Amino acid sequence: MAFPGDEDCLFLNVAAPAGATKLPVVVWIHGGGYGFGDGAQDLTELINDNGKRFIGVAMNYRLGAFGFLASQEVKNSGVVNAGILDQALAIAWVKSFICQFGGDPSKVTIAGQSAGGGSVMYHDIAVNGGLGSLLFEKSIAQSPYLPYQPNFNAALPTSRYYAFSAAAGCPSSGSVLSCLRGKSSADLQAASFAVTLSGVYGTWGFFPVTDGVYIKNLPSQQLTAKNVNGKKLLVGFNANEGPLFVPGNITTQADLLVWLAQQFPNLTPTQLNLVLAANPNSALTNPAAPMFETNGLNTGGFNAVNTGPTANGQQQRGNNIYAEAVFACPAYWLAEAYSGSSTKSSYLYQFSVPVAMHGADIEATFGPDVGRLPGDFTTAWRKAWGNFIVSGNPSITNVEANGAGSAAPTAPHPLSAWPTFDANNAKLANFNTTGVPAVGVTVGNAITVANANSWEAYRGDRCYFYRNLGPAIPA
Incomplete structure (x- = not known):
C-alpha cells in the first residue's frame, strides 16, 4: 500500500x-x-x-x-x-x-x-x-x-x-x-x-x-x-469546527456519553456530567428538524450548543463540545494571553460564512476562488491579514469592511479600528456575508463586532470551564 x-x-x-x-x-x-x-x-x-x-x-x-x-x-x-x-x-x-x-x-x-x-x-x-x-x-x-x-x-x-x-x-x-x-x-x-x-x-x-x-x-x-x-497575535476559528471530527451517529445523550468517554478518557463520570451541564441540550437528534447556521446572538434560543448547519440535538451538542474544547477555546486562551499588557496585544475573530466548517477560512486566505465568497469579502479578509503582517494591526478601511459594492461603502465600521481583545471587555470580529452566492443573488459583507464572552450562549464561560479541566484532559 x-x-x-x-x-x-x-x-x-x-x-x-x-x-x-x-x-x-x-x-x-x-x-x-x-x-x-x-x-x-x-x-x-x-x-x-x-x-x-x-x-x-x-x-x-x-x-x-x-x-x-x-x-x-x-x-x-x-x-x-x-x-x-x-x-x-x-x-x-x-x-x-x-x-x-x-x-x-x-x-x-x-x-x-x-x-x-x-x-x-x-x-x-x-x-x-x-x-x-x-x-x-x-x-x-x-x-x-x-x-x-x-x-x-x-x-x-x-x-x-x-x-x-x-x-x-x-x-x-x-x-x-x-x-x-x-x-x-x-x-x-x-x-x-x-x-x-x-x-x-x-x-x-x-x-x-x-x-x-x-x-x-x-x-x-x-x-x-x-x-x-x-508581541502581537491574530487568532480565530470557524463557526462549525466540530462535524469533521465527531462520529455522525450520536442520537441520544447515552450515545453522547459513550463518545465523550472515548474522546476524553481521563475525565471521570462526574467531570463528563459537568461537560454536559456546561452544554445544556436535552433534544434528541432529529434529521427532519431544522439545521442552520446560528447568528451567535442566541436569537430565539438557537445557539451552537443546540443547532448547526449539519446537525441538531445531541449530535450538535457533541459537535460543539469538540469544536470549543479543541479549537475555539484555545483561540480564546491565546487571545487572553496577549491581552492586558502595554507591550502585547491580540485580535480575535470567527469565520462564519456558511457552511463554516473546519478549514473553511483557507479559501478566503489563499484561494483559489471556487465561487463561494464574494470579492468584497475576500478583499476585507485578506487586507486584514496583510495589515497585521505588515503593521501588527488588522484594522481595515470602512470601504473594505462594508464592501465597495455596498449601499454605503464609506459608512463608519467598527473594523476600521478593530478592538484589541481584553478579558474584561472581550470583543470578537465576526466575518460573514449577507448570504451564499447563487444565480441572480447579490451577496455582500456582513462583518460585525460582538461580545466574545456572551457569543453563542456564553462561550466565554464554557472556555473558562474547559481551561479548568485542562490538567485532566490534558490540554
Whole structure:
C-alpha cells in the first residue's frame, strides 16, 4: 500500500515580490493533524492582494511517527517533538537568511491553520515564553488545534510507541529503537498509519508532548500565566469546527456519553456530567428538524450548543463540545494571553460564512476562488491579514469592511479600528456575508463586532470551564 507524502521533506518555499527590499515576512505552517499535509500552499494571491507588501515562506516538517514519536527511550537517544523542532529551525533559518530574498528579519510573522495553528501556539509558549521576539514578532493562529498533550514518557505516548514498533515488525516492549532504525521509510510510514487507524475517530496517532525543554507546560495553564513569545497575535476559528471530527451517529445523550468517554478518557463520570451541564441540550437528534447556521446572538434560543448547519440535538451538542474544547477555546486562551499588557496585544475573530466548517477560512486566505465568497469579502479578509503582517494591526478601511459594492461603502465600521481583545471587555470580529452566492443573488459583507464572552450562549464561560479541566484532559 502506498502512503501519501515524502519523508525527504525538510524544504522551504519562498515567494518574494520582484525587487523586494526589507519587506515583512509571513512564515506559513501547514495543518493536517500532525500526520498529514505539506508546505505546498501557494501564498501569492495573499501577497498580491496586499500590494506585494510582504514576503511569504511555506515550510515542511516531519509528520506522524517521524515527527512526533515519544517515549523515554526516544528521549534518551535523541529528541521528542522533532516536528516542532523542525519548524523552529525553519523559522530560525528565515531569521538568518530571509534578507537574501529582500525580507526584514526583524518583522517575521508565523502563521498556521489547524495543526499549523496549534504549532503557532506551541511556538508562542516555547521555553516558557522565554524566547521573546528571538524567532518572530507576530503570530496568526487559524483554528489552533489542541489535542492531548501528555508528558513525553506518559502511558499514552509510550503505548503508541510500542504499538508503532509492533506494527513495524519490532518488539512490543523493552528496547526497540535500534530495531526501528533498521526498518525502511515505507515500513515506518505504514506502521505510523496503522497506529492512527487504531485510534479514536477523527484523531491522528502522534502529536506534540510536554518535553520539558521546548514545550514545558500545558497550554491551558501557561497561557493563563501569560508567559508567551512575540508581541502581537491574530487568532480565530470557524463557526462549525466540530462535524469533521465527531462520529455522525450520536442520537441520544447515552450515545453522547459513550463518545465523550472515548474522546476524553481521563475525565471521570462526574467531570463528563459537568461537560454536559456546561452544554445544556436535552433534544434528541432529529434529521427532519431544522439545521442552520446560528447568528451567535442566541436569537430565539438557537445557539451552537443546540443547532448547526449539519446537525441538531445531541449530535450538535457533541459537535460543539469538540469544536470549543479543541479549537475555539484555545483561540480564546491565546487571545487572553496577549491581552492586558502595554507591550502585547491580540485580535480575535470567527469565520462564519456558511457552511463554516473546519478549514473553511483557507479559501478566503489563499484561494483559489471556487465561487463561494464574494470579492468584497475576500478583499476585507485578506487586507486584514496583510495589515497585521505588515503593521501588527488588522484594522481595515470602512470601504473594505462594508464592501465597495455596498449601499454605503464609506459608512463608519467598527473594523476600521478593530478592538484589541481584553478579558474584561472581550470583543470578537465576526466575518460573514449577507448570504451564499447563487444565480441572480447579490451577496455582500456582513462583518460585525460582538461580545466574545456572551457569543453563542456564553462561550466565554464554557472556555473558562474547559481551561479548568485542562490538567485532566490534558490540554
